[in-house]
Amino acid sequence: MNQLEIRDLWASIDGETILKGVNLVVPKGQVHALMGPNGAGKSTLGKILAGDPEYTVEQGDILLDGESILDLSPDERARKGLFLAFQYPVEVPGVTIANFLRLALQAKLGREVGVAEFWAKVKRALELLDWDEGYLSRYLNEGFSGGEKKRNEILQLLVLEPAYAVLDETDSGLDIDALKVVARGVNAMRGPSFGALVITHYQRLLNYIVPDRVHVMMDGRIVAEGGPELALELEAKGYEWLRERVKEEA
Amino acid sequence: MQVLDKTQVEAISRALKEPGWVLEKRLKALEAFARLPYPSKKDENWRYTDLSEAPLEQEVETPKGLSLSRDELPELVKRRLEKTDVSGFLVFVGPDLVYAEVPEELSAKGLVFTSLAEALKTHPGKVEATLFRGVYVEDKFAAENSAFFTHGAFLYVPAGLEVEKPLGVFKVLEGGKASAGRSLIFLEDNAKAAYIEEYLSLDLPPTLHLSATEMVLRPGAKLRHAHVQTFGEGVWHFHRQRALLERDAALNDLVVNLGGRYARSEVASELLGPGAESEMLGLYFGHGLQHFDHYTLQHHVEHHTRSDLLYKGAVKDEARAVFSGLIKLERGAQKTDAYQANRNLILSPTARVDSIPQLEIGANNVRCTHGSTTAPVDEVQLFYLQSRGLPRSLAQELLVKAHLADVLNRIPLKALRAHLEAVIEEKVRI
Ligand SMILES: Nc1ncnc2c1ncn2[C@@H]1O[C@H](COP(=O)(O)OP(=O)(O)OP(=O)(O)O)[C@@H](O)[C@H]1O
Ligand SMILES: [Mg+2]
Numbered sequence: 104m105n106q107l108e109i110r111d112l113w114a115s116i117d118g119e120t121i122l123k124g125v126n127l128v129v130p131k132g133q134v135h136a137l138m139g140p141n142g143a144g145k146s147t148l149g150k151i152l153a154g155d156p157e158y159t160v161e162q163g164d165i166l167l168d169g170e171s172i173l174d175l176s177p178d179e180r181a182r183k184g185l186f187l188a189f190q191y192p193v194e195v196p197g198v199t200i201a202n203f204l205r206l207a208l209q210a211k212l213g214r215e216v217g218v219a220e221f222w223a224k225v226k227r228a229l230e231l232l233d234w235d236e237g238y239l240s241r242y243l244n245e246g247f248s249g250g251e252k253k254r255n256e257i258l259q260l261l262v263l264e265p266a267y268a269v270l271d272e273t274d275s276g277l278d279i280d281a282l283k284v285v286a287r288g289v290n291a292m293r294g295p296s297f298g299a300l301v302i303t304h305y306q307r308l309l310n311y312i313v314p315d316r317v318h319v320m321m322d323g324r325i326v327a328e329g330g331p332e333l334a335l336e337l338e339a340k341g342y343e344w345l346r347e348r349v350k351e352e353a
Numbered sequence: 354m355q356v357l358d359k360t361q362v363e364a365i366s367r368a369l370k371e372p373g374w375v376l377e378k379r380l381k382a383l384e385a386f387a388r389l390p391y392p393s394k395k396d397e398n399w400r401y402t403d404l405s406e407a408p409l410e411q412e413v414e415t416p417k418g419l420s421l422s423r424d425e426l427p428e429l430v431k432r433r434l435e436k437t438d439v440s441g442f443l444v445f446v447g448p449d450l451v452y453a454e455v456p457e458e459l460s461a462k463g464l465v466f467t468s469l470a471e472a473l474k475t476h477p478g479k480v481e482a483t484l485f486r487g488v489y490v491e492d493k494f495a496a497e498n499s500a501f502f503t504h505g506a507f508l509y510v511p512a513g514l515e516v517e518k519p520l521g522v523f524k525v526l527e528g529g530k531a532s533a534g535r536s537l538i539f540l541e542d543n544a545k546a547a548y549i550e551e552y553l554s555l556d557l558p559p560t561l562h563l564s565a566t567e568m569v570l571r572p573g574a575k576l577r578h579a580h581v582q583t584f585g586e587g588v589w590h591f592h593r594q595r596a597l598l599e600r601d602a603a604l605n606d607l608v609v610n611l612g613g614r615y616a617r618s619e620v621a622s623e624l625l626g627p628g629a630e631s632e633m634l635g636l637y638f639g640h641g642l643q644h645f646d647h648y649t650l651q652h653h654v655e656h657h658t659r660s661d662l663l664y665k666g667a668v669k670d671e672a673r674a675v676f677s678g679l680i681k682l683e684r685g686a687q688k689t690d691a692y693q694a695n696r697n698l699i700l701s702p703t704a705r706v707d708s709i710p711q712l713e714i715g716a717n718n719v720r721c722t723h724g725s726t727t728a729p730v731d732e733v734q735l736f737y738l739q740s741r742g743l744p745r746s747l748a749q750e751l752l753v754k755a756h757l758a759d760v761l762n763r764i765p766l767k768a769l770r771a772h773l774e775a776v777i778e779e780k781v782r783i
Contacts, residue, residue: 181742193737197755210742
């Protein structure tokens with residue numbers, strides 16, 4: 104029961120069906136990778152998990168530790184322990200990271216968080232990410248480089264300590280040093296009370312965050328699953344062979 | 354008792370022991386007031402404004418001669434005094450100046466900060482040279498103020514004197530009767546000062562309030578001015594201000610409307626000498642049935658002048674706001690920079706903003722931009738904030754404050770900024 108379970112999920116946007124029966128389970132304590140070609144529906148899945156109101160769920164369910172979260176608002180899902188690191192983090196001028204993060208932490212914990220407690224937490228996260236304190240007083244993602252935005256997502260992950268995280272291409276656009284830093288952040292979260300679904304196109308990230316399982320999504324459904332070696336195979340052979348196999352099966 | 358007539362004008366002037374020329378000006382203003390019709394939606398500058406519920410012909414209060422000790426000041430003022438950093442201040446309650454506190458050292462250097470009535474006795478020449486130059490009978494309400502005002506503040510800063518800490522005026526409206534007051538600010542060459550006028554009241558029955566602020570800035574003078582209106586419910590507030598900026602003078606102006614039932618601010622900067630510059634900031638946030646009108650004028654008369662206007666606001670519930678800004682460049686106004694931006698956030702489908710930026714250019718060698726945006730809260734931003742656990746209402750609150758932040762950030766008066774942030778926070782939660 105301690106798992107994030109996606110059960111026969113169908114979903115659409117603007118009348119277009121994007122997810123066509125996704126089945127996927129991430130047990131707590133494990134890190135899974137989700138791969139697949141552009142447009143397969145990976146980000147769609149991430150946003151639907153987080154409760155993006157732009158999408159309509161047609162069928163199926165999402166269960167967090169056995170409990171359906173489909174009817175919950177995005178903030179309720181977050182407070183239950185779900186976290187999405189966005190592929191394209193949103194710029195919010197006028198809201199500083201420090202202010203926002205403290206409010207988010209208070210919302211998560213359901214109590215006031217003193218300045219001292221907050222700083223202790225943030226400091227640890229900053230050190231882990233090799234990041235300057237100065238960023239905290241900047242407006243949320245405003246004018247950030249692609250890499251800085253990704254690092255900021257991991258900062259939030261570390262401070263909010265969710266039970267389950269979906270990381271949507273947090274490695275894209277990162278240089279190798281930044282990639283290592285992000286991996287360090289995620290690995291620091293690893294443990295029996297944390298589960299993650301890491302969406303990526305690149306095997307290189309999986310060298311640093313070694314997944315327990317790899318899922319492959321194509322055209323809105325999971326078409327293959329395997330161990331870490333599946334990622335290597337995809338890296339070597341691309342997606343065409345899988346596409347062929349799916350066609351044959353159909 | 355007869356209202357809004359000659360007898361009352363004379364009674365006010367007599368009670369304040371004014372010199373004859375002031376009474377004459379008042380009576381002339383009364384003529385204009387009697388002659389001018391109340392504005393209606395047929396007037397271009399009033400077409401978005403519904404005055405049908407305004408207590409327009411309300412009796413105007415007359416001076417009572419009340420004065421108070423610091424301990425006896427209204428709670429509203431005491432609470433503000435705890436958190437303000439003004440170094441000297443005047444308190445008006447209803448029609449009267451009830452309390453004044455002005456640092457000795459400033460008076461010793463020739464600074465005058467007192468009621469208009471008092472200044473007419475002690476510094477008649479300085480008042481006569483400036484009173485009514487900025488605001489007189491421009492429209493029905495200006496004329497009503499000029500005829501019936503019962504109280505006013507006068508600030509005079511002598512040449513070269515730089516006053517770092519702000520001076521303040523607190524006006525407490527009592528309600529039930531119309532109340533009219535003025536501020537007259539006169540800075541001599543290279544003088545520098547900051548002046549904050551705050552308007553306060555409890556929730557009141559329908560009450561008319563008229564205010565006028567005149568600013569005369571001699572060459573090189575620098576003034577920071579803030580008009581901050583946080584009246585309670587029921588108040589219909591008509592404010593008009595005009596700054597006359599001579600060569601190299603600089604004004605940093607801020608107009609804030611957060612309270613009242615209706616508030617209208619007509620704000621003009623006249624750039625009369627080369628090198629003059631005017632920063633004009635505006636901040637408003639309406640809820641319930643509040644309606645805020647802002648009519649601004651950046652009038653570039655001379656060459657090498659600069660104006661930079663930023664008005665930002667938000668409306669929720671059924672609130673409405675109007676921004677109508679005119680940049681006017683006279684033929685001689687070459688090499689001028691004039692900027693104008695109005696940005697609005699709409700928080701409910703029943704709230705509404707009308708924004709009308711206007712440009713009238715008589716010179717060709719100028720840099721001029723204007724723009725206006727009116728948009729609902731960004732759903733993508735909301736989702737992002739919510740996805741981190743912030744309830745929708747809190748996320749919205751954060752976005753409102755963020756929207757208003759760039760005006761707040763341009764206010765270097767820390768205590769004032771903190772006060773505005775607190776009021777805004779309260780309003781988002783209503
Ligand atoms: N508003 C929309 N209307 C119709 N189709 C949409 C809309 N938004 C997204 N899509 C489509 O949904 C599909 C899935 O997009 P999604 O972003 O989930 O893909 P992805 O797997 O994350 O791809 P990438 O690897 O490039 O990030 C795409 O084909 C996209 O064009
Ligand atoms: Mg994607």
